[in-house]
Amino acid sequence: METKGQQDGLGDELQLVVLRLSGEEYGLRITDVQEINRLQSVTKMPQMPYHVKGVINLRGRLIPIVDLAQRLGIGEASRDDDARIVVVESGDKSKAIGYMVDGVSEVLRIRTGDIEGPPAGASVDSAYIDGVCKLEGRLIILLNIAAVMAD
Numbered sequence: 001m002e003t004k005g006q007q008d009g010l011g012d013e014l015q016l017v018v019l020r021l022s023g024e025e026y027g028l029r030i031t032d033v034q035e036i037n038r039l040q041s042v043t044k045m046p047q048m049p050y051h052v053k054g055v056i057n058l059r060g061r062l063i064p065i066v067d068l069a070q071r072l073g074i075g076e077a078s079r080d081d082d083a084r085i086v087v088v089e090s091g092d093k094s095k096a097i098g099y100m101v102d103g104v105s106e107v108l109r110i111r112t113g114d115i116e117g118p119p120a121g122a123s124v125d126s127a128y129i130d131g132v133c134k135l136e137g138r139l140i141i142l143l144n145i146a147a148v149m150a151d
Contacts, residue, residue, distance in 0.1 A: 012111055012112045012113060013109050013110065013111060013112065014029065014109070014110050014111075014112055014115075015029070015030040015031075015107060015108070015109050015110075016028065016029060016030065016107065016108045016109075016110060016133070016140065016142070017029075017030055017033050017036070017086070017104060017106075017107055018104070018105045018106050018107070018108055018140060019068075019084075019086065019101045019102075019103070019104055019105070020082075020101065020102040020103040020104070020105060021068060021069045021072070021074060021075075021077065021101055021102055022069050022074045022075040022102070024074075024139075024141065025105070025138060025139070025140045025141070026101075026140065026141045026142075026143050027108070027110075027133060027140045027141065027142045027143065028086065028088070028143055028145055029142075029145075030107060032088050032089075032145050032146075033086055033087070033088060034087045034088060034089050034096060035086075035087045036084050036085070036086050036087070036104050037058070037084065037085045037087065037098075038083075038084060038085070039079060039083040039084060039085055039100065040056055040085070041056070042054040042055070042056055042065045043055050043056070050070060051066055051067050051070035051071040052064055052065070052066050053065045053066065053067055053100065056085070056098060058087065058096075058098070061096070063087060063096050063097065063098045064097055064098065065085060065097075065098045065099075065100060066097055066098070066099050066100065067099075067100045068086075068099040068100060068101050068148075069100075069101075069102070071099075071148060072128060072148075077100040077101055077102055078102045078103075079100075082102060082103035083100060083101065083102060083103065084100075084101055084103060084104050085098040085099065085100055085101075086098065086099045086101055086104065087099075088145050088149065090146070090149055095149075097149055108135070108140075110133050110135060110140075114133050114134055114135060115130070115131040115132065115133050115142060116131055116132055116134065117131050117132075118131070118132065127144070127147050128143060128144055128147050128148050129141060129142065129143065129144060130142040130143065130144045
């Protein structure tokens with residue numbers, strides 16, 4: 001199986017932006033992240049799904065804002081000073097979505113060998129999960145943001 005890290009020319013390494021959601025750590029490939037911004041005022045739009053909080057104007061571009069914790073069914077993102085909006089673009093760059101998260105802690109380089117699939121036998125919908133990274137006593141859930149965006 002070829003990993004994204006190999007496609008990015010990093011060999012057996014992968015760079016992740018580590019997010020905090022509902023007390024857990026999640027990783028997004030750095031190549032999927034366009035930018036990270038402080039939480040700002042979101043304009044509500046009528047008839048949106050519960051996890052879509054509205055839109056923001058980001059340098060003249062309307063960006064829908066999704067509460068990533070609600071999208072994943074694990075609660076609700078906080079709205080404190082640590083909260084961030086992580087802007088992600090689709091593969092064809094035609095659309096961007098901002099995801100509200102509790103915080104962004106760091107950018108990590110990890111070895112692809114440190115990534116395992118979701119636990120066997122767990123009733124986890126693995127469509128949104130590329131794997132789990134074990135790193136020095138931490139578990140970082142690697143999100144498949146393309147799948148999250150597609151639904």
